[in-house]
Amino acid sequence: MKLTGAQALIKSLELEGVEVVFGLPGGCILPAYDPILDSPIRHILVRHEQGAGHMAEGYAHVTGRPGVAMVTSGPAATNLVTPLCDAYMDSIPMVAITGQVSTAAIGTDAFQECDTVGITRSVTKHNELVMDAQDLPRVIREAFHIATTGRPGPVLVDVPKDVLQNTMDWWWPDSVDLPGYRPVTKADPRLVREAAKLILEARQPVIYAGGGILKARAAEALKELAELCDVHVVTTLMARGAFPDSHPLCLGMPGMHGNATAVAALQRSDLLITLGARFDDRITGKVDSFAPEAKVIHVDIDPAEQGKVRRPDVPLVGDCRVVIEDIIRELRAQLGQGASFPDRAAWKSRISGWRETFPLTYEPSQDGSPLKPQFCLEMLRDLAPEGTILTSGVGQHQMWASQYWRFDEPYSWVNSGGLGTMGFSVPAAIGAKVGRPDRTVWAVDGDGCFQMTAQELVTAATERIPVKVAILNNAYLGMVRQWQEMFYEERYSEVYLSPDLPDYVKWAEAMGCIGIRVESPEEVQPAIEKANEIDDRPVVVEFRTDSSEKVFPMVPAGASNDDLVLAPGQDRRGL
């Protein structure tokens, strides 16, 4: 069967089970947009290529299937660099298809030419320039295989225009042949025994669960392990929802803005059972003083994570779910032979003491004073329909969202953790809603973030993707303002954004959304209820919040976790 390269590309995507592509056409990718008309694949036309990338990420995050973005060459490809890097940092499976100038024109500074594979080399798990239409099925098959196996990540396929136009003999590879790519999924049994031994000896163990739990679909296994060992679990920013916040063993988020109990538990632990986490600087604070007494078991599918930051006592390279199940099996065997856990009563009572003494807290707003952002989040949380998915941008609102939401199921939280991409939440929410149309999707956003990618609400309105956006409008780049207040003697430099320029309600309406403004505490509940009822178009609720509010607790950058700054009025004693 003779097909054009473009037809082969789209057919290959269909065979990979792609149901939706986020994209925007242009000169070099034009040939691929013709067969899209005849394909069952849904194409969602974005307003900016960055939006396509973040939508693909949001989609991937909630479905576990790779998100696909397709854009043209040159500026479109460069607009995709941020989401690619974001997906790379957060290990999101994603396949990007970019158009390229014709093979004969490559390297001539042709119109809309850029060295896409060169530019994206360090922000993709893999990328490939296809020079022959005959190779397209193989390259697409490999791209999906690489994106979704091992440590997931973004893969980019760059396709010159003439390769899309040329004819090829259709074929579909039975398997992938990548001699240099063989992810290890099962850990060394000797090391699994070693890990079980440490767990059986530890008096102050903590499970440090990261995003790898979600990537490996290991939430069930994690729960089983935690309950079997009766060990507390901290869930990093990337792992919120991997272990239910309502579970008595859940300590919530550790790190720079983690709660005091989660930070202290890691800090005082004698064994970190690290599962799919990577000792990010936002977790460890000053590395030298991070959990100084702890031995470390480190489970990660990426061998390069072992010893990158903290040298593990037991490195376990493998798929999180498989390795956790192996550890559970080993523990059960040893417990069956008479082994037992040591008495951990003292440790447990220390943890419950911290929880009681150092809860997350904020000063409720006085009559007539501005809304507290934490209050808005608590109300959003309490009024959210069951199964609501929450996305967020980056900054104060992101930290409050992670702190104050109650994540009780996996894949209900989508955010930009590693790269910290402002403007992530709106397009990610759209992608998430496309992937899970049965769920309510709320995007929590800051006013600074919203202004970066709000135009994608036009996409949402046009495509009837009814996402809900809560803007915590404090008229500032809030997190930067917080740092300037705390570390630059309140010298505020270039952080003021204005509360009413733009007019968010009018802007929302202009984009085909419902716009609601909330200025006082009494208006919060009715506004959220109204938003929750709207199901036929996007809603934007603007909350005018207190610009002086700061995120606490906080470990200042570069400081030790022992120097955690608590909320004003909280006493450090006992921590």
Next chain:
Amino acid sequence: MDRTEPGRPPHHVLSVLVENRSGVLARVASLIARRGFNIFSLAVAPTDDPRFSRITLVVDVESSPLEQVTKQLDKLVHVVEITELDPRTSVERELLLCTVAADASVRGQVVDLVQIFDAKILSVGIDCLIVSLEGNPQKLDDFEDLLRAYGIVELQRTGRVALPKLEREASGLRAVKERAS
């Protein structure tokens, strides 16, 4: 000239088996460059199996950052296997070409050196010679130092290629060869 200056990080020799595809060298090189490490020398050529090439890299890096770079390199899809070659348990060879000033008054001395080192004369000019020497890098260093006294007009070295010694062949490398065949 001593190439491992005191106080400088030691050289490490990496033997990297890669798929013979376009862009692979750029991937390997940019990963090393990204961390601010310098590639001291580099040699690339296809192996006996044309689907694979072997890159022999010499980098000057401390061991612990090198471990991280090696792991990152191993993650590249087109990198099949990486072996660090310990100079004590591997054979290393390099080729040197040098145009050396050698007018009639000193030509005899240069020819003596060529004979002592078992080098070759490739081209003879009125007041210059082009000589070549193949051997282990240390021998080439010595030869280069001695030629310098006569005046080096131009010098080119290939960078080393290396394989583990047979009697202590790294099992990892053997596995690759078997897989590749």
